[in-house]
Amino acid sequence: MKVGRDKIAIGPKPSAYHHGDLRRALLASAEMVLAERGVEGFTLRECARRAGVSHAAPAHHFGDVTGLLTALAALGFETLIAAMQEARAGIEDPTERLRAIGRGYVAFARDYPERFQLTFDWHRLNHEDPALRAAGGAAFEELETAIRLVAGMPDEPLEGDLLADLVHTWSLVHGFSHLLLSGQLDHTGTGERVITDLLEGVIARVRVSAHSGARKRSDKGM
Amino acid sequence: MKVGRDKIAIGPKPSAYHHGDLRRALLASAEMVLAERGVEGFTLRECARRAGVSHAAPAHHFGDVTGLLTALAALGFETLIAAMQEARAGIEDPTERLRAIGRGYVAFARDYPERFQLTFDWHRLNHEDPALRAAGGAAFEELETAIRLVAGMPDEPLEGDLLADLVHTWSLVHGFSHLLLSGQLDHTGTGERVITDLLEGVIARVRVSAHSGARKRSDKGM
DNA sequence: TCCTGCATCTTGACATTGGCAAGAAAGGAG
DNA sequence: CTCCTTTCTTGCCAATGTCAAGATGCAGGA
Incomplete structure (x- = not known):
């Protein structure tokens, strides 16, 4: 043997x-x-x-097991980043780029559902771990850069409405992925291709935010 | 005795x-x-x-443990519905109503994070369980009704763009809640009050969808 | 009344898990 | 060669989910 x-x-x-x-x-x-x-x-x-x-x-x-899972989650973030970068590879137009990144995000959730769940789990993970924090920040930046390009301000940090648009985008793609995996979207008969359409709303809003003051119009109720 | x-x-x-x-x-x-x-x-x-x-x-x-957790998850859906209904109690204006429901959704996630996680978990839950399916469907209908009221068509079933707006709304509040709990939104310095602002974009979009053909304009690329 | 059927709950057992402590093996430094 | 540190093993423990068998109380029929 x-x-x-x-x-x-x-x-x-x-x-x-x-x-x-x-x-x-x-x-x-x-x-x-x-x-x-x-x-x-x-x-x-x-x-x-x-x-x-x-x-x-x-x-x-x-x-312990938390340490191993935390290391795995950090790898999960890197896989997510890779999925977004692969999806946007070779695309120049900022709007198309953002759409592709959104599709990449959802594709990651679809292709690696367990890793998706682990990566965004708030138990059993050591959120103080530097590698995990760095990986999460890098994933965040991938989206932030895409929004900045759509807004036409690739250099300045996002503030005000544009920051809200970034949170909106992330929440949208993340929530859509999560609901898709949990089977709740079966109620609507909605498939995963719809994410491209859903992003249209955010894209329009980013354009509005960018054209109307951009960094200052944050006095609506925040 | x-x-x-x-x-x-x-x-x-x-x-x-x-x-x-x-x-x-x-x-x-x-x-x-x-x-x-x-x-x-x-x-x-x-x-x-x-x-x-x-x-x-x-x-x-x-x-087994799955059976108990499934029953708990069904109760979780009912708690979620109660949170949304409590938040919208006494509010007549459809738009304000939708905002309140969104806040109620996020409040549920904040106040009962464990139940929120369990309810939308796609492991350890028996998704064929009738009680669980019914509870999930009821939560879905709470949001659907709110969207129909904003669109000004309380009776007709949602289709096309309005259905997409519903999925958009649900994905937004759900993703925002989930990212909030997982600590990822710390990157943005965004608190939970922002959900009301985020909903503005969807509300505007629902109005557009309702005014421009409503049930027919689903030939964009779906 | 007694007795039998049945749903409910207990007891005991088993394999599996994460974590800890002590020991063994390998490799380098002196 | 000897000693020491790092790395991995072995043995052990309490706890868990599940199953099988037994105990218990209730209801209905003679």
């Missing part, structure tokens, strides 16, 4: 001691477990099993 | 057999556990403990 680690021919390391790259191997198996069993079915011991190490090995690299 | 509801005064508990209203008692303790320990920290045995019964008692009423 073969006991060797035959994951992807990990390398010339028959001994499990000093694996060499156990952290990365654990993250890889953790992504598999997450995709297969979901966030609820995720267990540390299963990750260790797939990495070919003992059940207590992950503790040394990630502390 | 009286078998009445003595949940609060635990005192007269001579026999745990034939509790009389164990299902309701378990739901009550389950809500407490959910609120205190969150969705992850939720355990069947803790619910049974607080209800004063053995660890296997819940199985007979809810089957």
Whole structure:
């Protein structure tokens, strides 16, 4: 009976001691477990099993299950960013760019529902973790840049109405993705292609905000 | 011997057999556990403990943990509906009504974050459960009615652009609530009061949809 | 009255989990 | 070679969800 680690021919390391790259191997198996069993079915011991190490090995690299999930969530943010960047690749027109980014966001939720859920979970994640915060900020900036381009002000930071438009956009694509995954949109018979149409409203609003004072018109009731 | 509801005064508990209203008692303790320990920290045995019964008692009423959580999620939908109805109570103007409902939605997420998470979870819930489907449909109808009133067509079913506006509204308030709870909106410095402002964009759009053909203008690209 | 059927609840067991403590293995520094 | 640190293993613990078997109280029929 073969006991060797035959994951992807990990390398010339028959001994499990000093694996060499156990952290990365654990993250890889953790992504598999997450995709297969979901966030609820995720267990540390299963990750260790797939990495070919003992059940207590992950503790040394990630502390506890929260540490491993937090590292996974940070990777999830990076996957989300990659999905948005891939969707907008080669598109010059700012409006088309924003539409593509929205589609990329929803596509990420559709293709990696478990990672989407984990990434935006507010339990079991260490929100003080620098890597997680950095990844979340980078995802935020991807959207912010797109809005700035639509508004025609690529350099200045967003304020006032344009900041509200950014929050509007993010809430829209995020809520749409979440409702889609939770099956609630079945009530409406709405498919995921609709996100492009929904973004039209926000795009029109960004144009209005940009043309009418932009940075100052924030005295409506905030 | 009286078998009445003595949940609060635990005192007269001579026999745990034939509790009389164990299902309701378990739901009550389950809500407490959910609120205190969150969705992850939720355990069947803790619910049974607080209800004063053995660890296997819940199985007979809810089957497994999924059954209990599904029943809880249905109650969560009803709480959400109650929050929206309470927020719009006494408001006649359709636009103000929609704003109030949006605030009620976000307030529900803020006040009952665990229930919000559970209700829209797509794991561990039996989405075929009739009670859950009915509760979700009722919450959906609360929003649909509000949109119909803003559009000025309280009787006809929503189609085309107005249906898209409904999905837009729901996605917006839901995504905003979710991002708020997950702490991602900290990047923007945006508080929860902003939801009223965000709804302005949708309201304007509903008016446009209602005035320009309403039920026919769905040939944009859907 | 007694007795039998039945729904309800308890008890006990089992496999699995996360976390901790102690020990073993590998590799480097002196 | 010896010692020390890092890395991983082994063994253990309490807790969990689920199942099987038993205990308990109620209702209905003789």
